[in-house]
Amino acid sequence: MSNFPNNREAVQNTARARLVVTILGLGWLILSARLIQLQWVQRDKFAGKAEQQREFVEETSARPGDILDRQGRLLATTLAARSLYIVPVKISDPRQVAEALASVLGLSPDSLTEKIAGNSQRQFLWIKRRLTESEIAAVKQLSLPKGAWGFRDEYRREYPQGVVAAQVIGLRDIDGVGRGGIEERFDSTLRGQSGQRHVARDSRGHVIEILDKDQQRPVPGQNVRLTLDVVVQLYAERELDQVMKEWQPESCSAIVIDPTNGDILAMATRPTFDPNRPQEASPESWKNRAIADIYEPGSTFKPIIVSYGLDQGILQREETFHCQNGEYRMGRRVLHDHHRYGVLSLTDVLVKSSNIGMAKIGERMGNEQLEKASTLFGFGRKTGIELPGEQPGILRPLKQWTSYSTGSIPMGHEIATTPLQLITAHAALANGGELVRPRIVLHDQQDSISALSRMTTPTVSRDTAQWIIEHPMQEVVVRGTGKKARIPGYQVFGKTGTAQCLSADGGYVHGKYISSFVCGAPVESPRLLTLVVVNQSSVGGETFGGKVAAPAAANILRQALVYLRISPDEQLIRAAANWKDDELE
Amino acid sequence: MFFRFGSVLSLIVLIALTGTAIEKQILQLKRAITHQQYRLDVLLDSHVRLRLEAQRLGTPASLLGPLERGELPLERPKKPHRTDLRRNPSNEMNQPSGTPG
Numbered sequence: 266m267s268n269f270p271n272n273r274e275a276v277q278n279t280a281r282a283r284l285v286v287t288i289l290g291l292g293w294l295i296l297s298a299r300l301i302q303l304q305w306v307q308r309d310k311f312a313g314k315a316e317q318q319r320e321f322v323e324e325t326s327a328r329p330g331d332i333l334d335r336q337g338r339l340l341a342t343t344l345a346a347r348s349l350y351i352v353p354v355k356i357s358d359p360r361q362v363a364e365a366l367a368s369v370l371g372l373s374p375d376s377l378t379e380k381i382a383g384n385s386q387r388q389f390l391w392i393k394r395r396l397t398e399s400e401i402a403a404v405k406q407l408s409l410p411k412g413a414w415g416f417r418d419e420y421r422r423e424y425p426q427g428v429v430a431a432q433v434i435g436l437r438d439i440d441g442v443g444r445g446g447i448e449e450r451f452d453s454t455l456r457g458q459s460g461q462r463h464v465a466r467d468s469r470g471h472v473i474e475i476l477d478k479d480q481q482r483p484v485p486g487q488n489v490r491l492t493l494d495v496v497v498q499l500y501a502e503r504e505l506d507q508v509m510k511e512w513q514p515e516s517c518s519a520i521v522i523d524p525t526n527g528d529i530l531a532m533a534t535r536p537t538f539d540p541n542r543p544q545e546a547s548p549e550s551w552k553n554r555a556i557a558d559i560y561e562p563g564s565t566f567k568p569i570i571v572s573y574g575l576d577q578g579i580l581q582r583e584e585t586f587h588c589q590n591g592e593y594r595m596g597r598r599v600l601h602d603h604h605r606y607g608v609l610s611l612t613d614v615l616v617k618s619s620n621i622g623m624a625k626i627g628e629r630m631g632n633e634q635l636e637k638a639s640t641l642f643g644f645g646r647k648t649g650i651e652l653p654g655e656q657p658g659i660l661r662p663l664k665q666w667t668s669y670s671t672g673s674i675p676m677g678h679e680i681a682t683t684p685l686q687l688i689t690a691h692a693a694l695a696n697g698g699e700l701v702r703p704r705i706v707l708h709d710q711q712d713s714i715s716a717l718s719r720m721t722t723p724t725v726s727r728d729t730a731q732w733i734i735e736h737p738m739q740e741v742v743v744r745g746t747g748k749k750a751r752i753p754g755y756q757v758f759g760k761t762g763t764a765q766c767l768s769a770d771g772g773y774v775h776g777k778y779i780s781s782f783v784c785g786a787p788v789e790s791p792r793l794l795t796l797v798v799v800n801q802s803s804v805g806g807e808t809f810g811g812k813v814a815a816p817a818a819a820n821i822l823r824q825a826l827v828y829l830r831i832s833p834d835e836q837l838i839r840a841a842a843n844w845k846d847d848e849l850e
Numbered sequence: 851m852f853f854r855f856g857s858v859l860s861l862i863v864l865i866a867l868t869g870t871a872i873e874k875q876i877l878q879l880k881r882a883i884t885h886q887q888y889r890l891d892v893l894l895d896s897h898v899r900l901r902l903e904a905q906r907l908g909t910p911a912s913l914l915g916p917l918e919r920g921e922l923p924l925e926r927p928k929k930p931h932r933t934d935l936r937r938n939p940s941n942e943m944n945q946p947s948g949t950p951g
Contacts (some may be wrong), residue, residue, distance in 0.1 A: 339905040340913075345895045425905045474877075475884050496910045754939020823940070830932070833939040 310730055319465050320476065327457030328420060330486030332447055335496045335528075335707055339425050340434050341448070341540075346395040346421040349404060353384045355413040366392055369403035375712040378711035394439055395421045409456030425542040430498050432553035433491070433532050433652065433705065445551060447489060447705070448732040449653050457486035490707045492528040497521050502533040502818040504797070509535050512802035512813050518554040518684050519797045519817070521825055524692035524785065527701035529650070530793070530825065532556075532685075556655040559681040560779045560798065563764030564618045564746075564810070566677030569690055570626065571615060572733045576725035579630050582732060585610050586622045586713060593621040595672045600624050615737035616745035618761060620676045627675035635674045636663045641724050642690040643700055644682055649720070651706045658682040677764060684781075688796040691760075691783050694734055695791035734758050736794040739788050746811040750784045750819035753841065754833035755826060757819070758791070761810035766801055777801045782814035784822055792831050795822045 303311060332341040349370075356362050363377035370393050377392070384390050392414075396404070401416070422437040430644040435446025443452035460483035463476040501519040508517050521531035534554045538546030552558070574580035591605035602619050614622030627635060639645065645660025659681035668673075673679040685703060693700040700722040724730075738758035741747045746761040759782060766777035780802065785794035802808040826833075906912075908925045 339902065339908075342898060342902055342905075344898055345891075345901065423902055425902055426909055427911060429909075429911055474880060475887075496914070499910045499914060589941055752939075754937075827936055827938045830934055830936055833937060 268744055276448075276515035320463050321466065322461050323464050324460060325460040325483045326418065326420065326441075327459050328485045329422070329437065329441065329457060330455045330488040330774060332455070333488060333490045334493045334498075335491065335530075336494060337490075340430065340491065340493075340495070341422060341424050343420045343422055346419050347393040347401055347416040348419050349396055350417055351381065351390050351392055351409075351414045352412065353381055353390050355360060355388050356381060356385070356410060359385065361415075365407045365409065369407065370396070370400055371518075373464040379664070385523060393417060396747075398698040402793065422540075426495060427541065428537050428539050429502060430493055430496060430532065431537050431540050432534050432551070432555075433493065434540060436543055445654070446553065446652060447491065450651055451489050455486040455489060457829065458484040458509045460484070492523075492705055492707050493532070494530050496828055497821075497825045498531040498533060499566055500821050500828070501533040501795075502537075504821050505535045508797070508799055508813070508817050511804075512799060512808065513804055514799045514813075515801040515803075516549070516554055516558070517799040518558065519795065519798065519821060520555050520684055520688050522688050522692055522703060522794045522796075524701070524791050524794045526697035527689070527692065527703040529703055529705045531821070533706070541745065542574060553652065553654060554798075554800075555684045556650065556652055558800070559656050559658050559683055559767075560781075560799075560800070561680065561764040561767060562677040562682045562687050563762035563779070563781070564677055565691075565762030565781050565783050566680065566682075566685055567618065567623055567675065567759045568694060568733050568738055568760055569639055569642050570630070570635065570675045571624070572694060572725045572729050573634070573641065574626060574630050575732070576729045577634065578832060579634065580611060580626060582736075586614055586625050588614075588619050588621045588625075591621070593624060595624055596668050598672065600672060612737045612740055616740045618741075618746050623675040624672040626839070627671045627673075630675070632663060632666045632671055632674075635671070636660075636666065639674065641692060641700075641722070643686060643722075644680060644690065646687055647797065648683075648689050648703050650685060650703050655685070658686050663788070675761065681767065684796055684798045689795060690784060691785070691796070692794050693724045694730045694738075695758075695785050695794050696730075698723060698725045700724050704743075731783075732766050734785075734791065735788055742784065743846050746809070747782060747784065747815050749811055749815040750782065750822075752786065752819055752823045754827070754838050755786045755823070756788040756834055756837065757784055757786045757822065758788050759818070761815060761816070763808070763810045778808050780808045780810040780813040782810045782818045784815070784818050786826060787831065787834060793822060793829070795819075795825070797821070 279556045293406070327344075329343045331339060331343070334340055349366075351362070353359070359381035360374075363381055364374045366372065367374040369379050372393065381390065393400070396416075404414075404486055420441065422441075424431075424434065424436070431446075433446050435448035435450075436444055437448050438444050441456070443449040443455065448455065459483040462480045463478055464472045465474040465476055467473050501521060505517050505519055508514065516535060517551070518534045519531065520529065522529055522534075523661065532553070532555045534552070536547060536550040538550040571580065575582065585608050587608050588602060588606035590607060591602045593600045600621050600623050602617075604617070606613075606617060606619050606621070609617060609619055613619075614626070630638075639660050645658055647655045647657045666679075670679050689700065689703050690705075702720040735758070738760055739756060741761065742750050742757045742759045747759040750757055750759050762779075762781040762783075764779050764781075765773040765777055770772045779798060779800050781798040783794065783796045785791045795818045797814040798815075799808070799813045802813055913922065917924065
């Protein structure tokens with residue numbers, strides 16, 4: 266009996282212990298159940314939430330490719346730059362922030378305050394793009410509200426050659442999109458592919474780790490190498506500047522082409538702009554007039570028609586034409602020449618640039634053959650050069666041609682062409698009769714800019730083409746309308762052209778002329794061809810191509826010949842030197 | 851008893867410390883890789899800047915005029931890319947045949 270109370274106590278203790286164990290066990294059970302719920306049942310949900318808070322995907326922009334000339338000189342490249350943004354919704358005092366930012370970024374405090382206040386509910390607002398290093402340092406010194414601003418990495422396009430070939434290169438806008446020229450045409454090639462990476466942030470939003478998963482490295486843009494040679498381009502640009510100064514035209518353009526393969530060595534236009542400062546460019550300066558301006562070619566078209574007529578056997582090299590002493594009635598129309606010519610040989614019709622002679626050739630050939638000649642040499646359709654904005658020119662369908670056309674077309678009227686079309690047609694004569702597609706991109710790269718098939722179309726026979734170059738077109742420079750294009754030491758061929766400006770209603774603008782000159786050298790094996798087109802000179806009255814455009818074209822050609830080490834004619838040099846010796850004696 | 855408990859505890863601590871050290875080393879390597887990637891980006895940008903500056907200094911637009919006017923001293927490279935000289939017939943034809951060109 267004495268043990269009874271002890272037994273009772275022991276039973277009570279055991280019960281208490283069991284209760285405690287049960288409670289503790291239940292507690293552990295609950296905790297375990299919760300753990301299972303968190304770690305197993307709802308694992309994905311919570312893991313996803315945690316990941317969202319810790320990780321974010323950052324886009325890494327690709328560095329755009331460079332644009333180079335044929336010698337590898339930089340025409341366009343890209344530098345890393347930082348742009349400043351703010352989070353307006355986190356800014357309580359827009360004026361204070363605006364004044365601070367405006368003081369270091371050179372912006373107007375009032376307009377910046379207005380901008381921030383007007384977008385107060387937004388999460389993102391650009392303040393200034395592509396800051397300089399000093400601006401970045403100055404912004405960092407400001408005590409701006411935390412989490413309310415930041416920098417974003419971008420790229421800035423630089424054009425180290427300045428205005429050189431501005432219209433050919435084009436530019437990239439503030440958002441990195443190519444606008445005009447090569448930048449637009451090869452935008453996808455140059456741009457590259459943006460990448461992305463997952464980064465982990467701490468509670469303050471700072472990046473603490475770049476995670477391995479799903480990392481896509483950005484693919485840099487590819488370089489594009491042009492057929493242009495900056496030195497030849499510069500010769501062309503300088504001559505155009507001189508033309509603008511001397512003749513004060515509305516615009517002018519120049520092209521230098523290698524007739525053997527269609528490589529464009531220079532393509533220049535005035536007025537122009539500096540792609541590094543696009544905000545200063547005038548609306549007229551954006552246009553690449555070498556491919557987008559159309560005009561009546563005038564007399565520069567004549568050799569095309571004559572070569573076709575000869576090749577088809579319609580004309581003979583030795584035949585003559587009576588030029589009616591400067592006045593010729595053709596139906597209801599009376600044609601005039603600048604001088605009263607009598608009988609002219611076929612060569613002299615081109616050398617003197619007789620309109621009446623050409624009208625008679627037109628009568629002989631007829632509209633159908635004239636249309637075939639124009640089409641064969643690529644008029645009325647785009648050349649296919651790798652530049653945006655090229656115009657096809659105007660060559661009306663044959664059924665719309667009239668008896669007027671028979672006289673007009675052979676002298677380069679009733680047809681409109683771009684400077685590029687014209688020089689391409691002349692390149693066909695210079696290379697022995699093959700119409701070569703002009704190209705501005707050098708296709709020697711083993712990349713996505715695959716070599717476009719070299720498109721050549723036979724036009725006239727080599728013999729005919731050579732005769733046109735070596736006789737009438739050389740004589741034009743020796744004793745004809747293009748005497749100002751003579752180059753010491755080289756045998757040059759060429760053709761002048763002067764045409765009235767077309768008005769918007771289809772007629773002509775009186776007193777306004779387009780002067781042009783196409784020339785090439787050396788005659789025996791042409792390596793270079795140059796065209797200069799001057800639109801509406803405002804000084805000098807009736808501005809003939811031989812007077813306005815020929816000196817500029819010849820200067821470009823002369824400098825390019827020397828620069829490219831194209832051998833001069835030794836006979837010409839010896840003859841000139843002997844003549845000098847005789848004079849000295 | 852104590853020895854066994856101590857051994858187990860030590861082993862657990864050792865494993866934990868080793869794990870921590872390895873984790874730390876992994877993080878250091880990751881940081882180093884990120885740092886190298888950043889340095890590579892900086893170097894690439896620096897290369898582009900220097901190349902741009904070099905090209906700017908040597909643009910034909912800035913050199914051609916002074917060269918033609920003889921304002922810049924012209925030194926021919928010891929191993930020129932092309933050995934044939936540029937000939938300007940305009941200059942040659944202004945001199946008698948006996949005069950070197």
